[in-house]
Each structure stands twice: as structure tokens, then as C-alpha cells.
Amino acid sequence: MKGFRSILPGEIRENLFSAVKDDWMLISARKADGRINTMTASWGGFGIMWGRAVCLCVIRPQRYTLEFVNEAEWLTLTFLKEGYREALTLCGRKSGRDCDKIAEAGLTPVVDGDLVGFEEARMVIAGRKLYCGTFREEGFLDRSIVAEQYPKGDFHRVFVCGIEDVLIR
Ligand SMILES: Cc1cc2nc3c(=O)[nH]c(=O)nc-3n(C[C@H](O)[C@H](O)[C@H](O)COP(=O)(O)O)c2cc1C
Numbered sequence: 228m229k230g231f232r233s234i235l236p237g238e239i240r241e242n243l244f245s246a247v248k249d250d251w252m253l254i255s256a257r258k259a260d261g262r263i264n265t266m267t268a269s270w271g272g273f274g275i276m277w278g279r280a281v282c283l284c285v286i287r288p289q290r291y292t293l294e295f296v297n298e299a300e301w302l303t304l305t306f307l308k309e310g311y312r313e314a315l316t317l318c319g320r321k322s323g324r325d326c327d328k329i330a331e332a333g334l335t336p337v338v339d340g341d342l343v344g345f346e347e348a349r350m351v352i353a354g355r356k357l358y359c360g361t362f363r364e365e366g367f368l369d370r371s372i373v374a375e376q377y378p379k380g381d382f383h384r385v386f387v388c389g390i391e392d393v394l395i396r
Contacts (some may be wrong), residue, residue, distance in 0.1 A: 228339040228351065231394035236273075236280035239393060241350070243273050246306055251315045253305040254284050255336075255343035256295035263336060263343045265329060266292040267319030271304065273390075280390040282354050285362075285383035291324040293384060296356075301341040302388060304352040307334075308396075311347055342392075350395050354388025361385070 246252070248269060255265040272283040282304055286293045296302050307315065314332035321328040329336060335346035344351035362382040367373050 228337055228342060228344050228394050230337070230346070231344070231348075231351065231396060234393050234395055236390045236393055239350070241306075246350075247271050250306060251319070253307070253315070253318060253345065254286065254292055254296065254302060255305060255345075256292065256299040256302045257338060257341055257343050258295055258298050262295070263329070263338065264292050264295045264323040265305075265318055265334075265343065265345075266290055266323075267315045268304075276387060277357070279357075281357065281387050282352055282390055283385065283387050285385050287381045287383055288361075289381060291322050296386060297359075297384075299341060300356060301391075302354050302356065302386065303343050304354065305343075305345050305348045306350040306352075307345065307347050308349045314347070344394065348394075348396075350393065352390055353392040353394065354386075355391050356386055357389050358387040359384060 251267050251269045253265045254268050257263045270285050314334055317332045318328055337344045337346055342353050361384050364373055
């Protein structure tokens with residue numbers, strides 16, 4: 228991806244807990260016809276599964292982004308530089324179904340094959356989908372999560388992706 232350099236997952240120096248929870252990230256994907264979409268996310272994870280470095284993200288069924296992620300082999304998790312809180316808020320409130328929210332947010336997509344990054348990024352994590360599934364009500368051992376997070380029954384779809392590249396500035 229132009230303007231970025233690759234590092235290994237183990238070389239990420241920033242605290243990913245605060246990066247996801249406090250800074251938020253964009254989940255982006257590209258359809259075969261070239262259309263792209265993105266949405267803000269503040270839940271997700273990183274770790275080791277099946278002997279590989281992985282990232283995990285969760286997408287509710289009503290998100291337009293889900294159509295893109297379902298279709299694509301790849302997704303990206305983008306962490307923007309400081310100063311783009313408004314852009315992240317907009318991408319977390321508006322749907323790509325209704326408007327060109329990427330333009331409205333003042334973001335500049337950088338598309339490299341299947342990967343969608345942004346010029347304004349400090350880090351883009353490229354994930355190749357390895358597993359997807361949907362949380363099931365019966366699976367929750369702490370039932371309070373169901374009542375708190377899923378009153379409408381819109382259980383997240385979970386994607387576990389192999390981290391194939393970590394792009395930083
Ligand atoms: C801070 C923040 C975090 C969010 N995290 C998630 C998330 O992890 N999963 C999810 O499905 N939606 C999440 N959302 C909601 C989506 O970003 C939002 O519904 C967005 O408008 C979906 O856009 P789309 O319809 O173009 O996909 C979050 C929103 C905000 C503001």
C-alpha cells in the first residue's frame with residue numbers, strides 16, 4: 228500500500244486494547260465490483276489462533292459493511308491518526324447505504340487490490356478471513372450480556388482473520 232511500510236504483528240508497539248476501545252478503528256472491505264465500504268468499530272481483538280497471528284471483529288447483521296465483508300476474502304482494520312474523531316463518529320453513525328460517508332468524513336481511501344486503507348491512517352491491519360460465525364443466545368454463560376447487548380436479537384457475526392500484513396507510516 229503506497230505510503231506505508233510493513234511490520235510484523237509482533238512488532239506493533241502501540242497498546243491495542245486502548246487503540247480499539249478508546250481510539251476506535253474502521254472495518255473496511257471491497258466488493259468484487261470495486262465498491263468499498265467502511266464502518267467504525269470499538270470492539271474486537273488480537274491474538275494467536277491456530278498457530279497464527281489473528282484479529283477478530285464483530286459486525287451486526289444490519290450493517291451495510293457486513294455485505295462487503297461477507298463477499299470479500301479480505302478485510303482491513305484501520306487506525307486513524309489523531310484528529311479524526313469526527314470522521315470516526317460519522318462512519319459509526321451513517322450508513323454507506325444512504326450516503327458517500329467516506330467522502331463526507333473527509334477520508335481518502337487507498338485501495339490496493341482487495342485491501343482498503345486510508346491516507347489518514349497510522350496503521351492498517353490486513354486480515355484474510357479464516358472463520359466466521361454468529362453468536363448464539365444459548366452460548367452466553369453470562370445471560371446479562373444478552374439482555375444488555377442484544378435486546379433486538381441482532382447477534383454479531385464474528386470474523387477471525389489471519390493477519391497477513393501490518394502497514395504503518
Ligand atoms: C464508537 C463506535 C463503535 C462501533 N462499534 C461497532 C462494532 O464493533 N460492531 C458493529 O456492528 N457496529 C459498531 N458500530 C456501529 C456502526 O459503525 C454503525 O452502525 C455504522 O453506521 C454502520 O455503517 P454501515 O451501515 O455503512 O456498515 C460502532 C459505532 C461507533 C460510533
